[in-house]
Amino acid sequence: MKKLILPIALTAIFLYSLSGWLGVFKEKTIIYNIFFILNIVCLICLIIASIYGSFIQIRSGKQVSFEKEDDWQLSLEHAAYIGITWIQVAFSISFIAFITSFVLIRDSHPKIVLYAMLLFTLSLITLTIATYLIRYTRPEFKLPDPKSHTYQQELFDISDQGLFNMYDDGEKYIMLKNLYKLY
Numbered sequence: 001m002k003k004l005i006l007p008i009a010l011t012a013i014f015l016y017s018l019s020g021w022l023g024v025f026k027e028k029t030i031i032y033n034i035f036f037i038l039n040i041v042c043l044i045c046l047i048i049a050s051i052y053g054s055f056i057q058i059r060s061g062k063q064v065s066f067e068k069e070d071d072w073q074l075s076l077e078h079a080a081y082i083g084i085t086w087i088q089v090a091f092s093i094s095f096i097a098f099i100t101s102f103v104l105i106r107d108s109h110p111k112i113v114l115y116a117m118l119l120f121t122l123s124l125i126t127l128t129i130a131t132y133l134i135r136y137t138r139p140e141f142k143l144p145d146p147k148s149h150t151y152q153q154e155l156f157d158i159s160d161q162g163l164f165n166m167y168d169d170g171e172k173y174i175m176l177k178n179l180y181k182l183y
Contacts, residue, residue: 052083
């Protein structure tokens with residue numbers, strides 16, 4: 001139940017803000033309504049991302065058979081990346097909404113600017129802690145300390161702790177092929 005508190009709280013905030021907006025829809029300007037819709041869309045994106053995060057936390061503790069482990073791990077990684085994508089979408093929308101509302105309507109509707117700033121801060125915080133979703137998918141993976149003098153050697157080390165030794169040959173081939181295309 002503790003893992004579902006964030007999606008439930010965000011949904012309650014969404015429903016409350018939606019009910020307040022529908023009552024004053026005709027009384028406000030179109031710019032106010034556009035920025036309010038942007039804030040609601042950002043909140044919806046954060047709700048979806050928190051649902052995916054809760055889904056990952058619940059499913060990561062599940063024990064599966066050896067035959068189904070690859071499919072289960074793939075679905076867990078897929079859900080984690082979808083959740084992170086929703087967080088990035090929410091961050092982009094909230095950043096645009098905050099900057100443009102601050103420039104355009106900070107004097108006439110400061111409440112919308114405040115909401116946009118709060119959603120921007122919330123999406124920034126969730127974006128920084130989104131790396132924990134990846135830790136659920138690959139708990140044994142740890143990046144070396146970037147301040148270390150031997151960072152590059154530790155990153156590409158031949159030992160079992162190296163970055164490329166956690167992948168099999170097919171995954172290495174696909175990564176290097178795509179890196180070559182990118183180059």
